[in-house]
Amino acid sequence: MSAPRSYAQDLPRQAADLLDRVRTGSPRVHCLMNTVVQKLVADGLSAIGAVPSMTSSVEEVQAFVRKADALVVNLGTLDAQRREAVGLALDTAAEVEKPWVLDPAHCDYSPLRAAFAQELLARGPAILRANAAEHLLLEVPSDIVGVRTGEEDRIDLSARTAMIGNGHPFMAKVTGTGCLSGAVIAAFVAIGDDRFIAAASAMLVMGVAAEIAARTMRGPASFGIELLDVLYRLSAQDIAQVARCR
């Protein structure tokens, strides 16, 4: 068996264990997200047993980060107030040593966004979750877990690699499922000891849930509902049966 494969062979069991620990441990995840996706991300985090919070008010964000177990920062809409809120949130995350996930959404869109994403990356997220085009633009230090989304998702940390083949095209038709993946990673990282395993497990859980949701959906909107319902009731057996990782 090849070296990369060895990191993924236990992943279904590890993912099931971590999901169980999220359900019993109820980690708090603070989310800096755009307004479009906040409700889906909050309900998705609740579905896996985590506790979401969402404020990006500069007056309150630090108090919420202080109470959180992990943080996810999604570039979302970039304006001056939001950039300030992100900076304040990361100051607190560093102070209280909370892990955070960076989702540099659309940083391939303009040099301004790419520069801001690189600046955030320099502040040391535990995980970078981005698609191939976004990854290309960013220089990622070797101590950050890279989650590269695509046909197959790839998770890297120095010499360790896991590839996850699960997922469904309808995730692209429901605004916010990618943002939710970033938040689920944050929940798993909050509860897990190994952030490489945590990130890979979160991506596996999302991908498996998407495939199961697709079995009963009647279109993209019911897929979005089913996805959260499946996340809520997903079992270790579901993960073991549906997982395609290497």
Next chain:
Amino acid sequence: MSAPRSYAQDLPRQAADLLDRVRTGSPRVHCLMNTVVQKLVADGLSAIGAVPSMTSSVEEVQAFVRKADALVVNLGTLDAQRREAVGLALDTAAEVEKPWVLDPAHCDYSPLRAAFAQELLARGPAILRANAAEHLLLEVPSDIVGVRTGEEDRIDLSARTAMIGNGHPFMAKVTGTGCLSGAVIAAFVAIGDDRFIAAASAMLVMGVAAEIAARTMRGPASFGIELLDVLYRLSAQDIAQVARCR
């Protein structure tokens, strides 16, 4: 029969009557809510037959309150602009004598929020809807209906008390159902003559609908959909059969 019980024995019938009056009277409810929950609250109000409006723009909020039959103020995200909008909305509500509901969400979170909640309470809401931790921090004048949410919901106005045992744990998994309860109270208060009965009726309707929704849901997201569908078609018989109040 004990004294507290006497206030609740007619509640299922009263709640059904008031729900019917909301459906035929279509009260307008203006909502000052955070962006995460606005869509659920708007659709939930529409489901019971009320007409929602949502702006918290300082330039327009007073015009909307003027046209509304009741108002619900949810602390939600607190920033300077929002506090200003709340103040303007309450100025108009006082001027045109519209009843309003205060939901001091997370006022147990920081002294700043608690102080702002107490300040709003001094402006005379018809109803205070809060959980036990939030209630503990606030001094409530005896002419305000207190709705204390929990395992069992308790509604108080001076010597009158009603206890409602209906509800479902999944309400905590769908962001905004609590905020919706506050908005439904506002719709019932807008149409009812007795705000104690109106508040208790609204809580009973929400709790009964949640239990019926839970019968057919497949997880938290379909529960959220079912909840609104059930609110739309809830009958007097449903309420009579499912109600657990004393």
Next chain:
Amino acid sequence: MSAPRSYAQDLPRQAADLLDRVRTGSPRVHCLMNTVVQKLVADGLSAIGAVPSMTSSVEEVQAFVRKADALVVNLGTLDAQRREAVGLALDTAAEVEKPWVLDPAHCDYSPLRAAFAQELLARGPAILRANAAEHLLLEVPSDIVGVRTGEEDRIDLSARTAMIGNGHPFMAKVTGTGCLSGAVIAAFVAIGDDRFIAAASAMLVMGVAAEIAARTMRGPASFGIELLDVLYRLSAQDIAQVARCR
């Protein structure tokens, strides 16, 4: 056959053709909408095969409009920042000659809103989508397609008229379906050669989808889910069978 009828007799086939071209062409539609409806509109556009974007940040809106194939401007919440973003977006739309749809929501609400709507109308939208009360307040140049929503929707461009009888009362119970109609018109206009046919086709598709969705829904919330699912899978045969236009 009377003159107005002649413009609608081919509409079911034309609508099916345009829907097919949206699905294969994936036009980008930038939406200036209030926060309440953004998620529904984004998911509805994705359901028909278009690609939504939503930012109303003054710093980024022009870059997004430049990449879009059409634009929809919904008055939504009116504040100073939003008015500025709308102005910037329309500057870019004019510069790069992208068609846009104006939805002057609630412009019958205050003289301020009516004045702003009239000002936007003077900047030359391809389409004006409004209800009868809103239309009454506005002076529409003859080169703008007028979509007047109501019991029956009426589409006008100079001497051409089409009337569409499809739809469902539950559209009024799901916040944002009207806004979604405006966005669907923008997607059809982006891809169509004749904006009168494009606008009428979009309204027909929405109305037919609503009627089909109503067959299986259990209340207003499941209607909202079904509506998007039906939009995703709507066939030429569905449109031909259900269409009521003249």
